[in-house]
Each structure stands twice: as C-alpha cells, then as structure tokens.
Amino acid sequence: MSSLTRSLRRFLAVSSLTLFTVILLTAFLSPFSYMAATAFKDKEQITDPTSPLWPGRPATYVYNGEEVTYTFTFQEKEDQVTLSPGDEYDMYQVPDENGAMREWAMIVKRRGVSFFLDPGSPDAGLQEWVGEWRQLTPTYELSLRWENFEKAWNDLDFLRVLRNTLVIAVGGDIGTLISCTLVAYGFSRFRIPGKNLLLIILIGTIVLPRQVMLVPTYAFFTRIGWVGSWLPLIIPHFFGNAYNVFLLRQYFMTIPKEMDEAAMIDGAGPLRTLTSVILPQSIPVVTAVAVFHFIWAWNDYFEPLIYLVGRRDLYPLSVAIQFYNQQYVRELHMVQATAILGLILPVIIFFLAQSAFMRGVVVTGVEK
Amino acid sequence: MTAFTELTEVWRSRKHGLKREKLGGLARREAWWGLLFLAPWVLGFLGFYLLPMGASLVFSFTDFDLSTGEMQFVGLKNYTRLFIDPQVRKSLLITLRFMIFAAPIGLAWPIATAVLLNSKNLWGKRVLRTLYFLPSIIPVVSVAYIWQGFLNTQTGWLNRALEAVGIPGPEWLTSPAWIYHALILAGLWGVGDAMIRTLAGLQSVPTEYYEAAQVDGANQLHTFWNVTIPMISPMVFYNLVLLVIGLFQYFILAWILGGPQSNPAEATLFYNVYFYKQAFSYSSMGYGATLAWVLFVMAMTVTVVLFGTQKYWVYYSGGNNNV
Numbered sequence: 001m002s003s004l005t006r007s008l009r010r011f012l013a014v015s016s017l018t019l020f021t022v023i024l025l026t027a028f029l030s031p032f033s034y035m036a037a038t039a040f041k042d043k044e045q046i047t048d049p050t051s052p053l054w055p056g057r058p059a060t061y062v063y064n065g066e067e068v069t070y071t072f073t074f075q076e077k078e079d080q081v082t083l084s085p086g087d088e089y090d091m092y093q094v095p096d097e098n099g100a101m102r103e104w105a106m107i108v109k110r111r112g113v114s115f116f117l118d119p120g121s122p123d124a125g126l127q128e129w130v131g132e133w134r135q136l137t138p139t140y141e142l143s144l145r146w147e148n149f150e151k152a153w154n155d156l157d158f159l160r161v162l163r164n165t166l167v168i169a170v171g172g173d174i175g176t177l178i179s180c181t182l183v184a185y186g187f188s189r190f191r192i193p194g195k196n197l198l199l200i201i202l203i204g205t206i207v208l209p210r211q212v213m214l215v216p217t218y219a220f221f222t223r224i225g226w227v228g229s230w231l232p233l234i235i236p237h238f239f240g241n242a243y244n245v246f247l248l249r250q251y252f253m254t255i256p257k258e259m260d261e262a263a264m265i266d267g268a269g270p271l272r273t274l275t276s277v278i279l280p281q282s283i284p285v286v287t288a289v290a291v292f293h294f295i296w297a298w299n300d301y302f303e304p305l306i307y308l309v310g311r312r313d314l315y316p317l318s319v320a321i322q323f324y325n326q327q328y329v330r331e332l333h334m335v336q337a338t339a340i341l342g343l344i345l346p347v348i349i350f351f352l353a354q355s356a357f358m359r360g361v362v363v364t365g366v367e368k
Numbered sequence: 369m370t371a372f373t374e375l376t377e378v379w380r381s382r383k384h385g386l387k388r389e390k391l392g393g394l395a396r397r398e399a400w401w402g403l404l405f406l407a408p409w410v411l412g413f414l415g416f417y418l419l420p421m422g423a424s425l426v427f428s429f430t431d432f433d434l435s436t437g438e439m440q441f442v443g444l445k446n447y448t449r450l451f452i453d454p455q456v457r458k459s460l461l462i463t464l465r466f467m468i469f470a471a472p473i474g475l476a477w478p479i480a481t482a483v484l485l486n487s488k489n490l491w492g493k494r495v496l497r498t499l500y501f502l503p504s505i506i507p508v509v510s511v512a513y514i515w516q517g518f519l520n521t522q523t524g525w526l527n528r529a530l531e532a533v534g535i536p537g538p539e540w541l542t543s544p545a546w547i548y549h550a551l552i553l554a555g556l557w558g559v560g561d562a563m564i565r566t567l568a569g570l571q572s573v574p575t576e577y578y579e580a581a582q583v584d585g586a587n588q589l590h591t592f593w594n595v596t597i598p599m600i601s602p603m604v605f606y607n608l609v610l611l612v613i614g615l616f617q618y619f620i621l622a623w624i625l626g627g628p629q630s631n632p633a634e635a636t637l638f639y640n641v642y643f644y645k646q647a648f649s650y651s652s653m654g655y656g657a658t659l660a661w662v663l664f665v666m667a668m669t670v671t672v673v674l675f676g677t678q679k680y681w682v683y684y685s686g687g688n689n690n691v
Contacts, residue, residue: 010489018491021484025499028556031518032503034525035510038517053525183409188686190402191395200672202409205417207613207667208424209640211647212660215434216423217416239412243610247565250602253684254572270401284568292561299507318507332517339510346505351498357567 039336040144046332056140059091061105061119070126074110081108081115081126089117091139094129109133148337156320156338162345165316168233168304169297175238176293177286183240184248185274189260199246206242218306230314232307233300237293244289251285252278287356295346317342427657434651446658455642456659463639467615470552474611478562479604483596485563486570497567504560512624515554516541541625544635551621551636562607569603570596598683605682609674616667619644639663 038046040055069082089105094116096102104116107126114133115126152158186192187199221232255278263273279286301318308314315323321338328334403410428446432439450456484490485497503511518524519540527537540550573596581591597604619640626636628649643663647656 013489014491017484017487017489021490021496025496029499029502030525030529031514031557032506034518035514049523053528179408179412182405186402186405190398190405192399192402192406195402196675198406198410200668200675201413203609203613203671204664204668205413205421207616207671208421208664209617209619209643209660211644212424212427212657213417213420215653216420220416220419236412236416238408239416240409241412245409246609247606250606251568251572253686254569254599254602256685257687270405281572284571285565288564288568291564295505299505301507301509322509335513339506342507343502343505347498347502350501350505351494354494354497357497357564357571 035336036340038333039148039340040146041333042145042148043331043333050137052140054142055144057143059103059139059141060088061091061117063087063089063105063117063122065122070107070115072108072115072126072128074108074113079108083107083117091119092116092133092136093139094136103139104129106133145333148333149341152324152334152338152341156317156324156341158341160313161315161317161320164230164314165298165318168230168316169294171230171234172237172297173290173293175234176241176244177290179238179240180244180248180289181274181279181286183245184252185270185278187245187249188252189257189270189273189278199249202242202245214306221307227307228309228311230308233297233303244293247289248282248285251282255281284357287353291350291353294349298342298346424657425661427654428661430654431652432654432657434648434653436651439654442654446655447662449655450658450662455637456639458634459637459639459642462635462637463616463618466548466551466618466638467612469548470555470615471608471611473552474555474559474562474615475604475608477556478559478566478607479600482563482566482570483592486567501560501564503557506557508558508620509624511554511557512621515550515557515621516625519550519553542632544633547625547632547635550625554621554625562611565603565607566600569600573599599685601682602684605674605678609671612670612674613667616640616663616670 034053037053037055042057045051045056063083064085065083067082067084069080071078071080073079089107091103092106093101094104102118104118104127106114107117108115112132113128113130115128118124118127187195187202192198218227221227226232226235259277259281260273263277268276298316299318300316301322304316304319305322308319321342324338325335427439429441429443430439431442431445481500485493485500490496506514519526521527521537521539521542524537524540526540530537538546538549540546577595577599578591581595586594617640618638622630622636622638622641623644626632626641628645630637630641639659640663643656643659646652646659
C-alpha cells in the first residue's frame with residue numbers, strides 16, 4: 001500500500017511539474033509559433049488582415065451537381081447565373097438573423113446583396129443574403145505551404161552554403177576546443193605571477209565594443225592577404241577567446257585539486273593530468289563550449305560579410321540568408337522559411353549533445 | 369563529520385584564503401608550465417587584439433572621419449566634448465537604469481529554468497531542454513524582427529491574446545515606458561546559453577552532497593541555498609560578468625526595435641547605440657572611439673569590482689588560491 005501511494009505521489013509530482021513546465025514553455029515560445037506559422041503561409045494570406053493566425057487558404061466549394069441555371073433579382077433587374085459541375089466558389093461565414101454562422105459558398109456578389117449556395121443542400125437553390133459581402137469572413141482551411149521550404153532550399157543553394165558554413169563552424173570549433181582548454185587549464189591550475197592581471201586583460205578583449213576594432217582589424221587582415229578567404233573566420237579561434245577560456249576556467253576550478261595531486265603522484269605530467277583528470281570531469285562544459293561555438297559561428301553574420309566580400313561562392317548560410325531576405329523584404333513567409341531552414345541542423349546538434357549535458361559527474365574523488 | 373557539514377565549513381572558511389608562498393624552484397617550474405599553457409592566448413592577443421585595440425585608442429585622440437578617411441590629431445578634444453555632451457549623460461542613464469532591472473532577471477531566469485529542467489520530477493527532459501534553448505539558436509537579428517511582429521500593438525499575437533481575455537494591450541514598442549518591458553521580454557530569448565552553463569554546472573554537483581544534506585535533515589530550500597548555489601556559484605559568477613558586460617554593450621535589440629531614430633522618443637538611445645551612431649551613421653570614428661574607450665573603462669571598473677566580490681560568494685572546490 002505504501003509503495004502504491006508513493007508511486008501515486010510521484011506520478012502526481014511528475015505530472016504537475018511537467019504540466020507547469022509545458023505551460024511556461026508555451027508562453028515562452030509563442031513568438032516562435034508566430035514565426036513558424038508565418039513560414040507556412042502564402043503571400044496572399046500574410047497581406048490579408050482578416051485571415052486566421054494559423055497557416056491556411058480560403059476554403060472553396062466545388063459544385064458537382066447537374067448543370068443548372070438560377071435566376072436572381074438585383075436592383076429590380078433579373079439576372080441569371082449558371083452552375084456547371086466542377087465550378088469553384090469561395091466559402092464565407094454568413095450570419096443568419098440570430099447571428100449564428102453558416103458556411104456558404106458565394107455564387108453571386110453584388111453591392112448590398114449576395115447569393116449563396118448551402119453546400120449541405122445544394123438543391124435548395126440560391127440563398128439571398130442582404131448585406132455587404134466584404135464584411136463577411138472568408139472560411140479558411142488548414143494548408144501548410146511546404147513549398148516555401150523547397151523554394152528556400154533551392155534559392156539559397158542550400159547544400160553549397162551548408163558546406164561553407166560547416167567548414168567555418170567545425171574548423172573554428174576544433175581550434176576553440178584545443179586552445180581554450182589549454183589556456184583555461186593554465187589559468188585554473190598554475191600559480192603564475194601576474195595571473196590575475198592577465199585574466200582581467202583576457203576579459204578586457206570582450207569589454208571593448210567589437211565594432212570599434214573593426215576598421216583596424218580589417219586593415220590588418222587585408223595587409224596579410226586573408227580577406228576574401230575563410231582564414232579570418234577560422235584561424236583566430238586557434239588562439240583562445242575570452243568567452244570560452246573564462247567559462248572553462250570557471251568549471252575547472254570546481255574540480256577538487258586532490259584529483260590532480262593523485263594523478264601527479266602516479267607520475268602524470270601536467271598535460272596527462274589535463275587529459276586524464278580534468279577533461280573527463282568536464283564533459284558537460286566542454287560539450288557546451290563546442291555547441292556554443294558551433295551555434296555562434298553558424299549565426300555569425302557580420303564577420304563573414306566583411307571578410308568574404310565579393311566571394312559569393314564562399315558565403316555561409318547566415319550571409320546567404322540575409323542577402324536572400326533583402327531581395328524578399330515584403331515576402332515575410334520566405335524570410336521566416338529561410339530562418340527556420342537555418343535552425344534545423346543546430347537544433348539537431350543541440351538535441352544530440354544533450355546526453356553530454358545530462359551526464360552527471362559520477363566520480364568525485366572526494367573520499368570519505 | 370558528514371560531507372554536507374564539511375562543505376558548509378569549507379564554504380564559510382573561504383574568506384580566509386591561503387597565504388601566498390615565495391616563489392621557489394618548484395614554483396618557478398609551475399609558473400613556466402602555466403605560461404606555456406597560456407601561450408596560445410598570449411600569442412593571439414598580441415596578433416589579433418593588441419594592434420586593433422591600440423589603433424582604436426589612437427583614433428580617440430583624432431578626428432578620424434570614416435567617410436573621407438581623413439585623420440588629424442586633436443589631443444583631448446574628443447574627451448572634453450564627451451564630458452559636456454548631454455546625450456552621453458542621457459544614454460548612460462538609460463543604459464544603467466535598464467541594467468538595474470534587466471540584470472537580476474537575466475541572472476535569475478537561467479538559474480530558475482536550469483533547476484526546473486534538471487529536476488528529477490520531469491518527463492521529456494531532452495525535448496524540453498531543447499525547446500527552452502531553441503530561441504538562443506535563432507540569430508539575434510531574426511529574434512528582434514520576430515518580437516517586433518509579435519509585440520505589434522494592433523496585429524501582434526500578444527496584444528490579440530490579451531484582448532481575447534479582456535485586457536487592453538499596452539503599446540509595447542511605441543510607448544517610452546513599455547519599450548523597456550518589451551526589450552526585457554525579448555531579452556529572455558537570449559539567455560539560453562546561461563541556462564545551459566548553469567545546467568552543466570548542476571551536473572558537477574556530486575550527488576553525495578545532496579545525499580548528505582538529506583541525511584542531515586535539510587529541507588529542499590535549505591539544500592538549494594547551501595549546496596546547489598555554492599556549487600554552481602562559479603557559473604553564476606561567469607553569467608553575471610558576461611551579463612553586465614553585455615548590458616553595457618546593449619545594442620542589437622535596441623537598434624532594431626527602436627530603429628535608427630531610437631524610437632520612441634529616443635528611449636532606445638542606449639550608450640552603445642549612441643557610440644554606433646557616432647562612429648558609423650555620422651562617420652565620426654574619432655569621437656566614436658572615445659565613446660567606446662570610456663565605455664571600456666566603465667565596464668572594466670565594474671568587472672574588476674565584481675571579481676573582487678568573488679571572495680564573499682563564489683566557491684571553488686578546486687581551491688581559492690588564485691583570485
């Protein structure tokens with residue numbers, strides 16, 4: 001009995017916390033839903049303010065009865081309309097006297113009066129409705145425009161820009177992981193005179209606004225002939241950067257020193273201690289650094305833009321997307337479709353990297 | 369003594385840091401090894417940072433015009449101009465006031481979500497973590513445009529939702545008071561990295577500390593405050609430093625949501641926006657560099673002060689001998 005109540009209590013705790021997390025998430029991601037919904041719409045729907053929030057297209061009714069001609073009166077004159085099998089008519093929400101909505105197909109629209117067919121009973125003939133048809137709400141049916149993504153894929157030359165992006169992101173990632181690990185190890189484990197000052201200088205490199213260094217940095221890379229190639233986007237990452245060195249240092253400093261000392265007594269040198277003690281303890285944060293750099297490089301727009309100027313064949317995704325969007329400023333659905341296309345791979349990588357974040361540190365070395 | 373009480377002891381005694389020894393032969397060897405490990409960064413600093421930083425400092429003593437490329441020494445003129453420029457004071461005030469509100473939220477939200485997503489009592493953690501992190505994968509420029517559409521007073525989803533429940537939606541982007549709320553809301557989309565760092569930090573807390581706390585009869589809040597927070601304090605410290613630096617440099621969201629006119633009523637004319645306008649919109653790179661270096665001095669001062677506060681609240685299990 002007690003085990004039953006315990007599992008019931010656990011079930012309640014799990015389900016209520018999960019529910020809370022999902023509700024919070026729904027609110028948190030609602031702007032993203034707006035983005036995703038836009039990506040699946042077509043141009044007509046985006047420009048139509050009466051259209052629903054979700055992606056859809058105006059619903060239509062296809063007449064499939066026998067050919068029939070109806071007579072109707074408009075401004076005291078008789079007129080005729082013929083319905084043939086296969087004719088398509090737009091659906092509208094038409095209110096009756098009580099305000100209840102009926103979904104009718106509009107056959108004839110005139111000022112002040114319109115004639116509809118009730119798809120439920122097409123043989124009942126034309127239904128007259130008095131009022132301005134422009135004030136009626138069109139009926140929409142769900143329609144996801146997957147073609148938007150196909151078009152974005154082709155227009156961006158996706159595979160080529162993907163290859164470019166991967167070279168830049170993976171190349172920089174390798175450099176970042178090697179250099180930042182070494183430098184952070186130096187900052188966290190060795191007594192070096194003036195180390196605090198060096199750490200402050202390290203942080204200082206990210207305190208000065210990047211844009212103010214832009215002109216001289218560009219001049220420097222031009223002088224050494226790197227402009228127009230991927231080199232300025234990859235090579236500097238082999239020399240460490242403040243964000244990741246500082247992050248790894250913070251983590252390394254939470255690893256008890258007894259563990260290094262044990263390894264050193266066993267005869268391990270500093271490098272062996274790093275690879276056999278520090279790194280295995282730091283898998284969550286090292287993975288985080290790898291993912292952060294990848295995503296940063298994936299999205300970095302400004303540097304590739306200025307260093308690859310004139311080399312369209314080398315452009316990464318971020319620059320290709322921006323150039324594409326400038327041609328399609330008014331086509332919001334394509335802007336969002338390209339943005340979502342650009343998200344897919346980083347999301348997958350993050351999802352896969354999770355197992356490393358999840359992994360708790362089992363061995364602590366703090367023996368009792 | 370249990371691990372928990374021992375941890376508390378260590379945590380309390382962290383103030384009495386170790387005394388520094390004189391450099392002996394062994395210590396010198398250690399210093400050389402350390403410098404060897406720092407070498408990649410030192411080389412990178414000399415190669416890629418020193419020159420551009422130095423050049424931009426030189427610019428601040430000139431009237432360097434980006435559009436004409438002309439440059440002449442003007443001595444301290446840019447600096448005297450900065451001190452009497454009323455816009456500098458206004459922009460600095462906007463920046464600091466925003467920081468006071470945004471920093472606590474930007475610090476607490478990642479911790480709260482990380483602890484939530486680390487909970488034992490949660491289903492579908494992998495998917496939920498990915499979705500909570502998702503906005504941080506979106507490039508910040510796209511983020512700004514998404515929020516601009518989402519917060520639009522008439523057509524935006526948020527105000528439509530508020531209206532649906534009978535609340536008149538505020539003018540998020542056009543009222544000088546509400547724009548800061550809009551920026552803070554949109555800013556929550558940019559702190560996913562901090563959440564992941566905190567999550568990574570939470571993985572490093574040895575489970576036996578929690579077990580020990582349980583044995584000692586500590587309740588959850590007590591455990592959170594006395595075990596979790598000290599153990600993740602190095603990550604929280606990192607997040608704090610980067611957050612403060614980032615808020616001093618606050619730019620892209622303000623630039624896009626406020627537009628080049630810094631709407632509404634110049635409420636989004638943050639200090640760094642003003643710098644950007646001077647340096648690039650008006651091509652006054654000389655004055656722009658001055659603004660940037662004064663920002664550097666202010667942000668560095670705050671950073672150094674933050675480093676100084678570490679000894680009161682940041683706990684390094686690897687020992688506090690460094691800082």
